[in-house]
Amino acid sequence: MRIALIGTGSWGTAMAGLVASHGHTVVMWSYDPAPAHEINELHTNSCYLSDYTLPQNVSATCSHEEALAGADAVIFAVPSSFLRGVARDCAPYIPDGLPVLCLAKGIELGTGLLMSDVIASEIGHPERIAALSGPNHAEEICHGALSASTIACESMEIGEFFKGVTFGPNFRIYLSTDLVGVELCGAMKNVMAIICGIAAGSGMGDNALALIMTRGLAEMSRLVHACGGEAMTCMGLAGMGDLIVTCTSRHSRNRSFGEAFARGETLEEYQARRRMVVEGAAAAKSVSELARSKGVDVPFTFALEQLLYGSMTLEEALDQLTSRMPGEEFYGLDE
Numbered sequence: 050m051r052i053a054l055i056g057t058g059s060w061g062t063a064m065a066g067l068v069a070s071h072g073h074t075v076v077m078w079s080y081d082p083a084p085a086h087e088i089n090e091l092h093t094n095s096c097y098l099s100d101y102t103l104p105q106n107v108s109a110t111c112s113h114e115e116a117l118a119g120a121d122a123v124i125f126a127v128p129s130s131f132l133r134g135v136a137r138d139c140a141p142y143i144p145d146g147l148p149v150l151c152l153a154k155g156i157e158l159g160t161g162l163l164m165s166d167v168i169a170s171e172i173g174h175p176e177r178i179a180a181l182s183g184p185n186h187a188e189e190i191c192h193g194a195l196s197a198s199t200i201a202c203e204s205m206e207i208g209e210f211f212k213g214v215t216f217g218p219n220f221r222i223y224l225s226t227d228l229v230g231v232e233l234c235g236a237m238k239n240v241m242a243i244i245c246g247i248a249a250g251s252g253m254g255d256n257a258l259a260l261i262m263t264r265g266l267a268e269m270s271r272l273v274h275a276c277g278g279e280a281m282t283c284m285g286l287a288g289m290g291d292l293i294v295t296c297t298s299r300h301s302r303n304r305s306f307g308e309a310f311a312r313g314e315t316l317e318e319y320q321a322r323r324r325m326v327v328e329g330a331a332a333a334k335s336v337s338e339l340a341r342s343k344g345v346d347v348p349f350t351f352a353l354e355q356l357l358y359g360s361m362t363l364e365e366a367l368d369q370l371t372s373r374m375p376g377e378e379f380y381g382l383d384e
C-alpha cells in the first residue's frame with residue numbers, strides 16, 4: 050500500500066520507518082523543506098531523530114497534493130497546535146472513504162476538541178478516524194526496541210486496518226473503542242510529566258514523583274469519566290503506560306522541560322533550544338479550560354496552568370497543593 054504520513058518531526062519519522070518496514074511505500078509531508086530534502090537525499094532526519102536511517106521506500110515532499118496522491122491511508126503526526134491548519138490544507142486531497150490515523154496528543158484550546166475531532170471537523174466522516182497512543186518514544190521505536198500502543202476507533206474495521214499497518218513483534222497494538230479515554234489520557238499525561246520534572250528539578254524524591262503520577266491518574270480518570278470516556282482506559286497503555294514513560298524517561302521532553310523550568314528556564318527558551326514541542330504546556334491551558342466547563346476538579350493541571358501562564362510561584366503552587374485536605378482515596382468519579 051501507499052501511506053501518506055503528514056509530519057516529519059520525531060514521531061512522524063519513526064512511524065514512517067515502522068510502516069515502511071512492513072513493505073508499504075510511505076510519502077511524508079513536511080512543513081519545513083530542510084527535513085524533506087534530507088530524507089530524499091540521505092534518508093535521514095537528523096534534526097528530529099539523530100542516529101537513524103529511514104528505509105529506501107520512504108520519501109518526503111512539501112506538497113500536500115503530492116503526499117496524498119494515490120494514498121490508501123493517511124497518518125497525521127503533526128503537533129496538536131498545528132493540526133487543524135494542516136488538516137485543512139490536506140482536506141481537498143483526502144477522499145471520503147480514506148482511513149485516517151491520528152498520532153497527535155493534545156486538546157484544542159477554545160473548543161475542547163479531541164485531536165481526532167479536530168481532523169473530523171476539517172475532513173468529515175469521523176467514523177474512519179482512529180487515534181494511536183501509548184508509551185512510544187520515537188528514539189526507541191526507530192531502533193526496533195519493544196513497545197506497545199493502543200489504537201482507538203469507533204469502527205473496529207478501521208482499527209484492525211491500522212493494526213495491520215503498524216503491528217509487529219516489537220510494536221504490539223491493542224484495540225479500543227474509547228477514543229475519548231485514549232485521547233484525553235494522551236493530553237493529560239504530558240501535564241503530569243511536566244509536574245514530575247518540576248518536582249525532580251526542585252529536589253523532591255521518588256516518593257513525591259509516585260504521588261504525582263498516582264493522584265495525576267485519579268485526576269485523569271475523573272475528567273475522562275466526565276467527558277463520556279471509560280475510567281478503565283486510564284489503566285491501559287494510553288493511560289498508565291504512557292504516564293509512567295513520560296514522567297520517568299530520559300527521552301521525555303515534557304519531563305525535561307519541567308526540570309528546566311525548575312532551574313529558571315522559560316517555555317519559550319526551552320522550545321527554542323530543543324526545537325521540539327512541549328505538548329503538556331499547551332495542554333495545561335486547554336485541559337484546565339475543558340475541566341472547568343465540565344465542573345471537574347483537576348488540581349495538578351490547574352496549578353501548572355497558573356505556574357506557566359498566571360502569576361503563581363513554585364512555592365505558592367506547592368503550598369496550594371499540599372494544603373488541600375485529602376479525603377477518601379477512591380471517592381467516586383462523579384464527585
Ligand SMILES: NC(=O)c1ccc[n+]([C@@H]2O[C@H](COP(=O)([O-])OP(=O)(O)OC[C@H]3O[C@@H](n4cnc5c(N)ncnc54)[C@H](O)[C@@H]3O)[C@@H](O)[C@H]2O)c1
Binds near residue numbers: 097129154
Ligand atoms: N516524539 C515522540 O516520541 C512522540 C511519541 C508519541 C506521540 N507524539 C506526539 O506526536 C505529535 C508530533 O510530535 P513530534 O514529536 O513528532 O514533533 P517534533 O517536536 O519532533 O517536531 C515538530 C514538527 O512540527 C513541524 N512544524 C513546525 N511548525 C509547524 C507549522 N507551523 N505547521 C505545521 N508543522 C509545523 C516541524 O516541521 C516538525 O515536523 C505530538 O502531538 C506529540 O505529542 C510524539
Ligand SMILES: O=P(O)(O)OC[C@H](O)CO
Binds near residue numbers: 185295
Ligand atoms: O515523553 P514526551 O514528553 O516526550 O512525550 C512523547 C510521547 O507522548 C510519549 O509517548
